[in-house]
Amino acid sequence: MIYENPPLPEDVNVSRDSVLGEFLRLLVALIAIVAIAGTMLYFLGGWLARFVPFSAEMSWTGDAVLGFDLQEARDGESTQRYLQSLADRLAAEMELPDGMRPSAHYAELDVPNAFATLGGHIVVTTALYRIMPSENALAFVVAHEIAHIEARDPIAALGGGALLGLGLTLLGRDAEALAPQVAYLVLNGYSRRAERRADAAALEAVRRLYGHAAGAAAAFEALGAHEGRAGRIPTFLSTHPATQERIAALSDAAADWDRTSQPLLPLAVSTRD
Amino acid sequence: MDLIVSLVVAAVLLLAGLLFGRAAEKRHYADLKRREAELRNLLIFNERRLPADVVCSRAVLVVGSAVIAEDYFKHAAASMKSLFGGRITAYESLLDRGRREAILRMKERARTLGATMIFNVRFETASLSEDRSGSRPMFSAEFIAYGTALVP
Numbered sequence: 298m299i300y301e302n303p304p305l306p307e308d309v310n311v312s313r314d315s316v317l318g319e320f321l322r323l324l325v326a327l328i329a330i331v332a333i334a335g336t337m338l339y340f341l342g343g344w345l346a347r348f349v350p351f352s353a354e355m356s357w358t359g360d361a362v363l364g365f366d367l368q369e370a371r372d373g374e375s376t377q378r379y380l381q382s383l384a385d386r387l388a389a390e391m392e393l394p395d396g397m398r399p400s401a402h403y404a405e406l407d408v409p410n411a412f413a414t415l416g417g418h419i420v421v422t423t424a425l426y427r428i429m430p431s432e433n434a435l436a437f438v439v440a441h442e443i444a445h446i447e448a449r450d451p452i453a454a455l456g457g458g459a460l461l462g463l464g465l466t467l468l469g470r471d472a473e474a475l476a477p478q479v480a481y482l483v484l485n486g487y488s489r490r491a492e493r494r495a496d497a498a499a500l501e502a503v504r505r506l507y508g509h510a511a512g513a514a515a516a517f518e519a520l521g522a523h524e525g526r527a528g529r530i531p532t533f534l535s536t537h538p539a540t541q542e543r544i545a546a547l548s549d550a551a552a553d554w555d556r557t558s559q560p561l562l563p564l565a566v567s568t569r570d
Numbered sequence: 571m572d573l574i575v576s577l578v579v580a581a582v583l584l585l586a587g588l589l590f591g592r593a594a595e596k597r598h599y600a601d602l603k604r605r606e607a608e609l610r611n612l613l614i615f616n617e618r619r620l621p622a623d624v625v626c627s628r629a630v631l632v633v634g635s636a637v638i639a640e641d642y643f644k645h646a647a648a649s650m651k652s653l654f655g656g657r658i659t660a661y662e663s664l665l666d667r668g669r670r671e672a673i674l675r676m677k678e679r680a681r682t683l684g685a686t687m688i689f690n691v692r693f694e695t696a697s698l699s700e701d702r703s704g705s706r707p708m709f710s711a712e713f714i715a716y717g718t719a720l721v722p
Binding site: 298300301302304310311312314316317319320323324326327 | 588606610613614615621623643644646647650651653654657659660662663665666669687
């Protein structure tokens with residue numbers, strides 16, 4: 298009998314397919330699946346959260362401004378009252394549902410920012426207030442935040458983030474570690490659609506209150522100028538997309554403004570002394 | 571920011587695993603081919619009994635063992651593949667190298683004894699790293715090839 302060990306062919310036990318190519322293909326597929334599923338969960342959570350009655354949202358949060366370490370501005374009581382009265386006047390023009398009353402806060406902070414959060418709370422920072430050129434500009438910012446509250450955007454973001462976080466938790470430990478970062482990305486801004494809707498509602502409210510919509514674009518221009526000076530991006534701008542486009546839209550809205558008969562109002566409580 | 575940092579770290583680890591792992595694999599395969607050619611005339615069989623016409627004066631147990639570990643890229647590729655299913659091609663070359671290295675070491679041992687054949691060759695594989703602290707431990711395995719070396 299003849300015994301022999303012929304050379305073995307190389308490709309029997311080892312696939313010659315590109316491992317890297319396959320890995321990249323699967324990675325793209327995985328990212329697409331996670332992104333689609335995540336987006337669906339986020340919107341489903343947002344849709345569900347809007348069914349929570351506003352009264353329930355208010356009773357959960359009470360007087361607390363959640364997710365923000367609120368430092369009321371020093372000597373800011375008169376400004377706070379002014380902001381509240383401005384918010385009330387705008388809310389009356391916007392015909393908010395019964396029981397929905399925005400409460401304005403004046404926060405001590407060097408970053409120009411304004412935001413709406415759970416429970417109908419609206420926060421305007423001292424830095425934002427100081428750079429507002431007119432009451433009309435400030436009113437537009439406040440009305441924009443009231444529009445978010447009316448649209449229930451804060452609780453929708455919370456509900457979407459919660460459902461997305463739950464989905465990630467169910468996926469496993471690796472994905473769970475990502476949850477805070479995803480939540481940060483999610484909560485860092487409402488959708489462009491929500492922003493555009495809030496802009497439109499705010500323009501309408503300002504137009505009803507003052508008879509024209511001038512000054513709204515100035516709010517953004519002031520923020521943009523501040524950005525250029527300070528070299529850092531104000532949060533109100535950075536979380537809000539397509540600033541140039543929005544400024545153009547707001548300027549268009551003020552096209553019919555007659556500047557002699559409808560002057561812009563100064564801020565009732567001045568901080569420039 | 572944290573997200574960007576962890577993505578960059580993961581990408582760097584993947585790239586390092588890919589480059590170093592590929593280089594090591596290429597080197598190892600070249601080495602395997604050279605040594606296999608050298609030892610080709612030392613025959614191995616998994617037959618349990620000696621054929622009647624084989625003449626030998628000594629029969630010695632010879633063992634060859636190799637431990638081989640995956641790199642970071644293979645780990646990621648295999649984890650990804652385990653989600654979708656199919657051949658884990660990243661591990662195929664790894665296990666192929668481990669088996670061949672174990673056989674070569676067994677053969678080299680037999681060569682030093684002056685053997686010309688190894689009969690009753692068997693394989694054992696043991697998966698190491700039973701570390702459960704991570705969600706998916708890095709994979710490493712030991713391959714043992716053993717058989718009866720026949721010295722004429």
